[in-house]
Structure formats: structure tokens, C-alpha cells
Amino acid sequence: MGSFAWAPVQNKVLGCRGYKERHVYRVAGSPQYQFHRAHNWQPTPVRVSAISEELTAAAEEDNFRFNGVQIDSSQVYGDIPVSQETLSVHGGEREGRPRVSDSLTTPIVQTATYTFKNTAELIAYQEGRYGSYEYGRYGNPTTRTCEEKIRILEGAEDCLVSATGMNSATTMLLALVPAGGHIVTTTDCYRRTRQFIQTVLPKMGISATVIDPADMHGLEQALKKQRVSLFFSESPTNPYLRCVDIPRIAELCRAHGALVCIDSTFATPINQKAISLGADIVIHSATKYLAGHNDVMAGALAGRAESVAAVRSMHNVLGGTIDPHAAYLMLRGMKTLDVRVQRQNQTAMDLAQRLEDHPRIARVHYPGLPSHSDHAIAKAQMPGGFGGVISFEVDADLWGTAKFVDSVRLPYIAPSLGGVDSLIEQPTVISYWDQGPEKRAEYGIKDNLIRFSCGLEGVEDIWRDLVQALEAVG
Numbered sequence: 001m002g003s004f005a006w007a008p009v010q011n012k013v014l015g016c017r018g019y020k021e022r023h024v025y026r027v028a029g030s031p032q033y034q035f036h037r038a039h040n041w042q043p044t045p046v047r048v049s050a051i052s053e054e055l056t057a058a059a060e061e062d063n064f065r066f067n068g069v070q071i072d073s074s075q076v077y078g079d080i081p082v083s084q085e086t087l088s089v090h091g092g093e094r095e096g097r098p099r100v101s102d103s104l105t106t107p108i109v110q111t112a113t114y115t116f117k118n119t120a121e122l123i124a125y126q127e128g129r130y131g132s133y134e135y136g137r138y139g140n141p142t143t144r145t146c147e148e149k150i151r152i153l154e155g156a157e158d159c160l161v162s163a164t165g166m167n168s169a170t171t172m173l174l175a176l177v178p179a180g181g182h183i184v185t186t187t188d189c190y191r192r193t194r195q196f197i198q199t200v201l202p203k204m205g206i207s208a209t210v211i212d213p214a215d216m217h218g219l220e221q222a223l224k225k226q227r228v229s230l231f232f233s234e235s236p237t238n239p240y241l242r243c244v245d246i247p248r249i250a251e252l253c254r255a256h257g258a259l260v261c262i263d264s265t266f267a268t269p270i271n272q273k274a275i276s277l278g279a280d281i282v283i284h285s286a287t288k289y290l291a292g293h294n295d296v297m298a299g300a301l302a303g304r305a306e307s308v309a310a311v312r313s314m315h316n317v318l319g320g321t322i323d324p325h326a327a328y329l330m331l332r333g334m335k336t337l338d339v340r341v342q343r344q345n346q347t348a349m350d351l352a353q354r355l356e357d358h359p360r361i362a363r364v365h366y367p368g369l370p371s372h373s374d375h376a377i378a379k380a381q382m383p384g385g386f387g388g389v390i391s392f393e394v395d396a397d398l399w400g401t402a403k404f405v406d407s408v409r410l411p412y413i414a415p416s417l418g419g420v421d422s423l424i425e426q427p428t429v430i431s432y433w434d435q436g437p438e439k440r441a442e443y444g445i446k447d448n449l450i451r452f453s454c455g456l457e458g459v460e461d462i463w464r465d466l467v468q469a470l471e472a473v474g
């Protein structure tokens with residue numbers, strides 16, 4: 001045939017049979033080929049048939065799988081122990097991921113489906129002898145790399161990334177709780193999760209016991225009286241930043257065969273490793289800190305291999321698949337996760353202390369403060385820091401508090417949290433306005449409550465702004 005192709009032959013990933021031939025093939029004389037030659041890019045032209053055989057043999061010898069499934073961090077970094085900062089940058093993104101043109105960054109693989117060269121290759125794939133993907137709803141290399149990074153940061157066996165945090169939570173509940181099952185959750189809870197538990201799960205005969213985050217007696221009673229399949233709580237919670245005692249809960253639940261799932265969105269894996277504290281599953285609204293820039297929606301679930309596999313099967317049916325571009329934005333965001341979160345921890349702690357001493361503030365809710373009801377628990381299980389969100393009550397009514405919100409200049413008035421821009425919200429107005437005073441009282445949402453998500457602005461700038469806004473309340 002006489003056609004030539006360039007291929008970075010040192011790269012075993014591209015050496016996987018099929019991948020190279022179908023994706024990296026560049027015919028000598030083609031515009032891309034000329035471009036690479038003109039810029040003196042390294043790949044040497046070699047005969048396709050020759051590399052094909054050579055690299056196929058190498059790939060088969062190594063039993064190499066390019067989708068990263070078999071890669072663990074010890075392989076990625078050799079014997080060198082590395083810190084969390086390093087894992088945030090490199091986790092999941094060194095060896096074991098597909099590389100194109102020796103690109104430093106993880107490629108966005110924009111495809112809905114994957115091809116097979118012939119029936120033999122397809123059967124090899126079905127039998128796990130050929131690592132590839134089949135269809136976009138079941139997996140994508142960009143997304144898989146994202147899952148690897150989270151898996152490594154959480155110290156989990158596997159991870160599943162999906163389109164939104166709500167999708168991760170609802171898919172997890174549908175997959176892990178049997179029809180007619182019972183779950184235990186806590187009072188202070190993301191509103192849509194509560195709505196799903198109260199209105200959708202009962203259609204499958206699934207009931208729930210709702211306890212205060214500190215009510216271990218309530219949990220014990222529920223475990224004794226019901227066949228509990230799952231305990232599910234945020235920690236810290238939204239908006240009062242309550243923390244549940246994860247090791248204690250895990251111990252109680254394990255004795256009764258119930259799984260423990262922690263929504264660690266507010267904590268991030270930098271501040272809290274829910275799995276090593278005893279949780280079976282950890283979920284994130286990756287929209288918040290993991291992605292970190294208020295520009296993308298995503299969800300993640302990590303934990304034991306068999307639990308993640310069960311959720312993945314359900315996910316493959318429900319189809320809350322993340323777009324590969326969104327997965328890439330998340331990967332990019334996570335490279336700075338450690339530095340962002342450390343800075344946000346510091347800013348939040350600093351502001352919480354100053355607000356607590358301010359005459360116009362009635363109360364500050366921050367787990368890093370000794371005044372917080374769960375401070376001891378938070379100290380024990382959040383060694384990295386207490387997170388970048390603070391809640392506080394202004395010494396004013398609904399409208400006085402609204403005046404404060406309207407007077408700040410730096411933070412945006414917006415829901416969400418965890419991004420580089422500071423955000424401020426009055427939960428009564430932004431999340432619970434349609435509920436009326438009685439429901440709000442039932443959920444413990446006070447009219448003078450503010451939730452503040454620290455961004456990366458200078459702490460003195462934020463503080464000056466908050467002080468002038470508090471003065472404007474009058």
C-alpha cells in the first residue's frame with residue numbers, strides 16, 4: 001500500500017492495537033503530516049504494518065489496558081510517596097491514560113461511540129482482553145481520567161463521575177436501596193436531596209428516618225427497629241455546617257449491614273477522607289469545589305468497587321452522563337484543588353472569627369469555631385481544614401438582612417459555592433422563598449441567615465466589604 005503513518009512509538013498507550021491505527025493514523029503527504037514535519041515535531045514516519053505488529057506484541061505482553069482501569073498511584077509515581085498537592089495535579093493523568101500527539105493535557109475525546117476493527121476485536125473487548133470503550137453512555141477516556149483523579153484523592157477503589165451532583169445522589173439511592181427498603185438521613189440537608197427522598201423514593205416503597213446529625217441514639221433505634229439499607233448524610237451539612245461522626249456511624253451501621261454514604265461536597269477530599277473514616281461511599285456535587293470555577297456542572301461518587309459497580313449499572317440505564325468537555329473542565333479545575341481549598345479554609349476561618357466578634361452579627365456557624373456544636377467531631381475528622389463556607393445570622397429581620405446582602409459589593413448574589421468567586425446568599429430568599437414561613441421554620445431556615453462561600457479574593461478586601469455592608473443595615 002505504501003502509506004506511512006507517524007506515531008509516537010515510545011508511547012505504549014498509543015501502541016494498543018486499533019487505537020493507533022484508527023485514531024493516530026496520519027498519511028504521509030496529508031496536511032496534518034506536513035504540518036507536523038514543518039514544525040519538526042518528533043514522530044518519525046514508520047510503516048504502519050511494522051508498528052502495528054511491534055506495538056501490538058508489546059501491548060499484549062504487558063497486558064496493558066489504556067483506559068486506566070488497572071493503574072494505581074504506586075504505578076504512576078513509582079516508589080516515591082507523594083503529597084496531596086502533587087496528587088491533585090498529577091493523579092490519574094500520568095501513565096495509564098490515552099495520550100494524543102504526546103499532549104501534556106488529557107485530551108477531550110469528543111465521541112458518542114467507539115469502533116471495533118472486526119468481530120474478533122469486539123469479542124476480545126467483551127471478554128476483557130482488549131481495553132476500549134463501547135458507547136458514550138457507558139464510558140469515555142476523558143471522564144475516566146477524571147474518575148481516576150477523584151478515586152486517588154478519596155482513597156477509594158473506584159469512582160463514577162456523572163452530569164450533576166443530584167444525578168450522583170439519586171442514581172446512588174436508586175441503585176443501592178432495594179424496593180421497600182429503609183434509609184436514615186439527617187435533618188440539615190440539601191433541599192433537592194430531601195425532596196427526592198420524600199417524594200420519589202416512597203413510590204418504590206422506600207421509607208426514611210430523619211435524625212438530627214448528632215442523634216446517635218436515634219440512629220441506633222432505627223437500626224434496631226428497621227431493616228436499614230443505607231445511612232446518608234452530608235458532612236458538613238447545608239446550611240448549618242453540622243458534622244456527623246463518620247467513624248461512629250460507620251461502626252453502628254456495619255454491625256447492622258447498612259451502607260454509609262457521605263455527601264462530602266462541603267469538605268472536599270482535601271479536608272476530609274470519608275472512606276478512610278469508615279464510609280462506604282462518598283459523593284460530591286463536583287460543580288462546587290472539585291471543578292471550582294462556577295463554570296461547569298458535575299457529580300462524583302467514589303467508594304468500594306462493588307458499590308460503585310452497582311451504581312454504574314444503574315447510571316448506564318438512567319443516562320446521567322457527563323459531557324467530555326465538562327469532564328475536562330473538572331480535570332483542569334482539580335489540578336488546583338489543594339491550593340484553592342487551603343486558601344478558602346484560611347479565609348473562612350479568619351472571617352468566621354472576625355464575624356463572631358462583630359456587634360451586628362447574632363451568631364456564626366462554622367465547624368472550625370469552638371462555639372459550633374460539632375467542633376470536636378470536625379476537629380477529629382477534618383485535619384485539612386473546615387471548608388470555605390460560613391453561615392451567620394445578622395442581627396436583623398428578613399429585610400434588614402436583605403439590605404446587608406444588597407450592600408455587599410465583592411461577592412455575587414448567587415446560589416452555589418466552592419468556586420473562585422465569593423458568593424453570598426440569604427437561604428430564605430434564594431432557596432426557600434416558595435416555602436413560606438412555616439415550612440422554613442420546620443426546616444430551621446432562619447430569615448436572618450446568610451451563607452457565604454469564600455472565593456479566592458484577598459481576605460482583607462472581603463472583610464472591609466462585609467463590614468461596610470453590615471454598617472449599611474443601620
Ligand SMILES: *Cc1c(COP(=O)(O)O)cnc(C)c1O
Nearest residue numbers: 164165166190234265285287298
Ligand atoms: C449543590 C449540592 C448538591 C447538588 O449538586 P448539583 O451539582 O447542583 O446537582 C448536592 N449536595 C450538596 C451538599 C450540594 O451543595
